[in-house]
Amino acid sequence: MSDALQVIQDPTLTYRQEVLALARLGEATDHSLVYSDAYYAAKAKGALCDLNEGPMPYRPRYICPDYKLLFQKGCDFLQLDPPRDLLEAVNVLEIFYCHVPSITAYPVYLGDLDKLLEPFVIKEDRAYAKKVLGLFLRNIDRVQTDSFVHADIGPEDSVTGRILLELTEEMQLAIPNLTLRYDPERTSDDFALACVKCMLKTAKPSFANHGMFTREWGEDYAIASCYNGLKIAGGGFTLPRMRLYECALDAKSPEDFLENELPKYIDLQLEYMDKRVKFIVEESSFFKTNFLVTEGFVKQENFTGMFGVVGLAECCNHLLGIKDVKQGFGLNEEATQLGLRIMDAIEKRVSEHVAPYCDAFDHRYRLHAQVGIDSDGMDDSPGTRIPIGAEPCMLDQLEVNEKFHPYFPTGTGDIFKFEETYIKTPEAILPIIKASLARGLRYFSGYLENNDVVRVTGYLVKKSEIEKLRQKKQSLNQVTLFGMGAQDGGHALDRRIQHHEESAHQ
Amino acid sequence: MLWIEGYSIMKKAPINKIIYFSNVDGPGNRTSIFFQGCSFHCHFCHNPETISLCQNCGRCVPQCPAKALRMEGRQVVWEEAKCVQCDTCIHVCQLFASPRVSWLTVEELLSRINRALPYIEGITTSGGDCTLYPDFLKELFSRMHQAGKTCLIDANGAYDFSKDSALLSVCDGIMLDVKAVLPAWHQWLIGQAPDPVLRNLDFLLAQHKLQEVRTVILPGQEEENKATVQYVAHRIQDACDYKIIRYRPFGVKEAYQKELGEMETAVEEAEAYVRLAQSLGASRAYMV
Ligand code: SF4
Ligand code: SF4
Numbered sequence: 001m002s003d004a005l006q007v008i009q010d011p012t013l014t015y016r017q018e019v020l021a022l023a024r025l026g027e028a029t030d031h032s033l034v035y036s037d038a039y040y041a042a043k044a045k046g047a048l049c050d051l052n053e054g055p056m057p058y059r060p061r062y063i064c065p066d067y068k069l070l071f072q073k074g075c076d077f078l079q080l081d082p083p084r085d086l087l088e089a090v091n092v093l094e095i096f097y098c099h100v101p102s103i104t105a106y107p108v109y110l111g112d113l114d115k116l117l118e119p120f121v122i123k124e125d126r127a128y129a130k131k132v133l134g135l136f137l138r139n140i141d142r143v144q145t146d147s148f149v150h151a152d153i154g155p156e157d158s159v160t161g162r163i164l165l166e167l168t169e170e171m172q173l174a175i176p177n178l179t180l181r182y183d184p185e186r187t188s189d190d191f192a193l194a195c196v197k198c199m200l201k202t203a204k205p206s207f208a209n210h211g212m213f214t215r216e217w218g219e220d221y222a223i224a225s226c227y228n229g230l231k232i233a234g235g236g237f238t239l240p241r242m243r244l245y246e247c248a249l250d251a252k253s254p255e256d257f258l259e260n261e262l263p264k265y266i267d268l269q270l271e272y273m274d275k276r277v278k279f280i281v282e283e284s285s286f287f288k289t290n291f292l293v294t295e296g297f298v299k300q301e302n303f304t305g306m307f308g309v310v311g312l313a314e315c316c317n318h319l320l321g322i323k324d325v326k327q328g329f330g331l332n333e334e335a336t337q338l339g340l341r342i343m344d345a346i347e348k349r350v351s352e353h354v355a356p357y358c359d360a361f362d363h364r365y366r367l368h369a370q371v372g373i374d375s376d377g378m379d380d381s382p383g384t385r386i387p388i389g390a391e392p393c394m395l396d397q398l399e400v401n402e403k404f405h406p407y408f409p410t411g412t413g414d415i416f417k418f419e420e421t422y423i424k425t426p427e428a429i430l431p432i433i434k435a436s437l438a439r440g441l442r443y444f445s446g447y448l449e450n451n452d453v454v455r456v457t458g459y460l461v462k463k464s465e466i467e468k469l470r471q472k473k474q475s476l477n478q479v480t481l482f483g484m485g486a487q488d489g490g491h492a493l494d495r496r497i498q499h500h501e502e503s504a505h506q
Numbered sequence: 507m508l509w510i511e512g513y514s515i516m517k518k519a520p521i522n523k524i525i526y527f528s529n530v531d532g533p534g535n536r537t538s539i540f541f542q543g544c545s546f547h548c549h550f551c552h553n554p555e556t557i558s559l560c561q562n563c564g565r566c567v568p569q570c571p572a573k574a575l576r577m578e579g580r581q582v583v584w585e586e587a588k589c590v591q592c593d594t595c596i597h598v599c600q601l602f603a604s605p606r607v608s609w610l611t612v613e614e615l616l617s618r619i620n621r622a623l624p625y626i627e628g629i630t631t632s633g634g635d636c637t638l639y640p641d642f643l644k645e646l647f648s649r650m651h652q653a654g655k656t657c658l659i660d661a662n663g664a665y666d667f668s669k670d671s672a673l674l675s676v677c678d679g680i681m682l683d684v685k686a687v688l689p690a691w692h693q694w695l696i697g698q699a700p701d702p703v704l705r706n707l708d709f710l711l712a713q714h715k716l717q718e719v720r721t722v723i724l725p726g727q728e729e730e731n732k733a734t735v736q737y738v739a740h741r742i743q744d745a746c747d748y749k750i751i752r753y754r755p756f757g758v759k760e761a762y763q764k765e766l767g768e769m770e771t772a773v774e775e776a777e778a779y780v781r782l783a784q785s786l787g788a789s790r791a792y793m794v
Contacts, residue, residue, distance in 0.1 A: 393526060393527070394526070394527050395526040395527060395621065395622055395625065398625075399621070421529060421530060421794075422529055425529040425530075427533070427534055428527075428528075428529035428534055428535040428536075429529075429535070431534060431535045431625060431626065431627060432527065432535055432625050435624040435625040436625070438624070439624065498527065
């Protein structure tokens, strides 16, 4: 059966999912952009992976429009005036979102919703504002049907932020993904606690280390897609990844890996990225004619390439001959130290490479801990995470994360699953998040076991929607399928639970 | 008692377990430290292996599947790195003890918990019964206070707090078990009279040092449960939390499971006692 026929006959795909799947097949038939033989060989081996970006990029992978500008001057191309009240503001956004491209065809960044909407919300009666925002969230969930659609709030408390949290809890939707930009100086404990409560019940928001992101990107940064740090009015050109376990398979020793195999694959991935970035900027029409560019909602110089890695744990364990993951990376000092040496080497080599364009970043690409895809199975754990099933106690896990998170300005994160009693004690979670962010953690996600909305590797899905797919029914959210794959192949929902152990006395 | 002598000579205490992050041992995120040894002998204890100190009889040694236990002279030695936490040893032990205990000085204990300090509000010492080691606690707590952390004691109530103002002054609160108030029932359940516990209840209340009182509700023991809950509620009112705990047979020694019943206390049954306590003024009663 041809691939196209398979798509057309798949009972679980919605119409729009079919169109996108067919478009991807079409894209893959043109090979005008040629990569090196060595690259193709590495790809065939599974050592490098293009994350199905397609051979000929026709838009940047992630785009983070400047919505502030949209609200200031409107948009000529879409014939939108600057909004004057809440209804107009929400309507402007809903229309604009439909015209923001990305790798998924859905907008991966919806803006700092609280900051954008607060001036309008406070002019309205609270109940009315909540009704409007509820319809806005419903529109996003049903129209932007992809879990990589992401909105940000914080660092400050706001009426809009509070209403969004309330609605998130009441509506229990997987879309959009949500992040609190947490800053101990600017985020009140009360607001942070409200976010923890909401996170326990809905798996969002996650907590981003505002200080760390600001130091790297300036105040104008976005958290988009899973947990990706990017510049507002910019974004990410492309995101390929090194599958570190496969990269290590031919190495004779850790030293051989560090001296020969690793640099070889880093260079191949850099060369691949350079080609794609040049193609997007020089050949494709996006940066020449798209209204986002011509009207200034994004600027080419604010884009960078995202250098992805995945499977550091399995790479280290393989190089040290460790078979039992419970004795390996993250639980074994030697393996963790090797991980740090590998990351130092990657960081150094990537930072020495002069990248085309990327003007706002001193012509450098930035590292990204890629979160894995459903087909990775158990071979490559997300980014630098400890493999599922081997997670040590939460304190150990955080300490490992704190060492590795600083390497990844374009995003990394870890997820913690909490036992039911935590719903009554959110104040027992906030100090953990605060301390860990202060000690180098970049991004914290959590959820309560037994939730319907759960965080798979970085994105959210509903367990009830996965069940639909199993019964060969359609799921509106195109990411549900990845969730099922990650659950089956990567056991992504079986992560360790932070539970209260029995106290001493009955 | 042998271990008390050992403790005072060596300034070491037997530590059964450290849980770095706990949300059920007082407010916020806390590190729980479990001491070995208890002067009570409760039938429903659900970690009975913390009651006594190991007598080095050696019975558990050959049963360990991971070879984490060995005899060194007449002492049982436990190798933490090899242990797979299968709990075989504590099931084999007939003496309500565990070979997985580390004798630590305050300094050694601190070196294990220091790494948790940035993440926690304080520590809670528990057991067994940690008040068997009051001097150790005093030193530990003063060190914790220097680090800006609060210290709570989870106590069985046998220790006479009114005679140790030094301990009270470095302790931020006590979580007291009031298991029973009817003397005969207390005697049967615990092996001692309830008087010291009830004296502590009144004393700690007056000192504003009561963080929480806890009572386990046993299934079907209506008269006894009611007497305990009424007594406690009358006294504490809204001065502290009152945790009503459902009995669960998990972990309880088999012989006692037979006596007490293999059933959990039903949620509805326990909820009725929460309402009873609240109706008598203990507004901070809740169930777990
Ligand atoms: S733990 Fe129990 S069985 Fe093992 S040596 Fe000690 S007293 Fe004997
Ligand atoms: S729990 Fe006890 S029996 Fe099991 S491995 Fe550890 S020491 Fe051995």
